[in-house]
Amino acid sequence: ALSGKLTGVFDKLRRRGALTDADVAEALREVRVALLEADVALPVVRDLVAKVRDAAIGQAIIRGVNPAQQVVKLVHDQLVAALGGGLDDDGKRGISLEAAAPVAILMVGLQGSGKTTTSGKIALRLRNRDKKKVLLASLDVHRPAAQLQLETLAQQAGVTSLPIIAGQSPLQIAQRAMDLARRELFDVVLLDTAGRLAIDDALMAEVAAVKAATNPHETLLVVDAMTGQDAVQTATAFQEKVGVTGIVMTRIDGDARGGAALSMRAVTGAPIKLLGAGEKLDALEDFHPDRIAGRILG
Amino acid sequence: VFKKRRLDDAALEELEETLISADLGVAASQRIVEGFRRTRFGREVTDEEVKAALAEALAEILAPVALPMPIDPGHAPHVVLVVGVNGTGKTTTIAKLGQQYRAEGLRCAFVAGDTFRAAAVEQLQIWGERTGARVHAPAKHGADAAGLAFDALTTARTDGTQVLLVDTAGRLHNKSALMEELRKIVRVIRRVDPTAPHSVLLTLDATTGQNALQQVKVFKEMVDVSGLAVTKLDGSAKGGVVVALAQEFGLPVHFVGVGEKAGDLRPFEARDFARGLVG
């Protein structure tokens, strides 16, 4: 782990006597490698290491009793701040429903990232914990049995799903969902969309059109915890072409370090709101920057 | 028009960052750039020359694992067990293989071995209809996947099926109970045909970072993976972790997935893939 490597760096440096800027640079190289191995994207690593360097120099870490631990703590603190634990963190971790009902929540992301399952999880929480009347709607007219998948999850969550009508476009389905929600006084509409490539301009435009028509209060980018360097390209494209208000990281019950969380947060500026921690509908957790920072550091 | 510059430390660092950004990982990127440092350091080269040389070095690492997946219909049927983490493209890859083998005149059947996830069986059934493959489905939701595989293979041995593609539920490799379930499926298949499964194909999502190394390690240990399929390479992710996998495990990379339709499967080609990494 990073603390072990840094102890190694500082141990061999201490034997030489005083620590110099070059010595701090060596420690920072270890930090850089640790973050890259944790899948934090390269441009984000550069920024973070620069911040750690400024803080380290500012703290005169050189005279510390245990410089390795001090550097690890600095990195941990910078990670927590970057992930969303900073001074401007209002602590509001969940989904915001502060809008006139029916509040729409739009789920977007790459193929297979966990959007449909997460839609079911959010529906369950809104119904059971927050006592909301929830409508689940599948706009995925592309993947075989996708609409049936969401309908099944709706039944499991005890919420209503929009009746499936074959032959409609995603935009038509979205509009039908909002109409039904207004008529039958639903509190929340969860719009599940088909997975799409960030570089597929046509599909990105399609979901942007759905967003324009439904005016969702939240647009959640659902991403897999094991995503590597491509997190930057994907997050940038979804932010620029669609606009993202929150990130949900799924499959954190795996053993991926999860550096993509930092990359996506840094690039979109959107807070990480929720974590998917399993396949069952109750496996939804609030995001705590401390936990993920510890995991990224390894 | 072809601007030359010295391949100095700064240029080599840039190369390393190109490889890291393609998900090769720090260790593999450093190794490859180190090789460059020894052979070409200090020389005057154009960007094009460097890229071509880098692609060449990568292709050399990948060539030994660029192998087609051998299918022997003589096994009657040849059994392909498809495994992998959730959402990596197992079900869709089976559909693509079904399409490919059908075009080659092979009679295929699918086993809807994901008896857990919502609409997983229906998803494969639709693909079976589209690609002309019979689908062995569980009697009810939550049925035992191993039992289904047993029945399906027993039937397939009598009805002229030449290739049997067994779909399994997505699973995280760090979940020991789920990995044990997969081992049970293999044991049960072996009871019908001791030489089966003849191929164990692990799907990897091209957007995956360094965790792919752990995925391959554990799946290989648990169910003796015989080859890889890298999916979603039609996206912006480069899939460079495949280079680290080639160096670490040497497992064949049989296929790449390049889209969501049944025809979107290609054989893994070392040179093309290497060029894609270098950009």
Ligand SMILES: Nc1nc2c(ncn2[C@@H]2O[C@H](COP(=O)(O)OP(=O)(O)OP(=O)(O)O)[C@@H](O)[C@H]2O)c(=O)[nH]1
């Ligand atoms: N272990 C685990 N599995 C998850 C989690 N979230 C989703 N999954 C699984 O990941 C797989 C893909 O989930 P889906 O919800 O179908 O993903 P999707 O984004 O809707 O996929 P597309 O619609 O095809 O883009 C399924 O097997 C889910 O059960 C999670 O937090 N942990």
Ligand SMILES: Nc1nc2c(ncn2[C@@H]2O[C@H](COP(=O)(O)OP(=O)(O)OP(=O)(O)O)[C@@H](O)[C@H]2O)c(=O)[nH]1
């Ligand atoms: N763009 C692209 N999408 C793909 C590719 N392969 C699969 N997909 C998509 O990825 C999503 C997940 O594919 P599945 O085949 O359901 O994945 P899976 O591994 O069977 O998922 P689980 O059974 O839930 O674990 C679907 O939306 C597929 O259409 C590919 O090569 N390119």
Ligand SMILES: [Mg+2]
């Ligand atoms: Mg979906």
Ligand SMILES: [Mg+2]
């Ligand atoms: Mg599947």
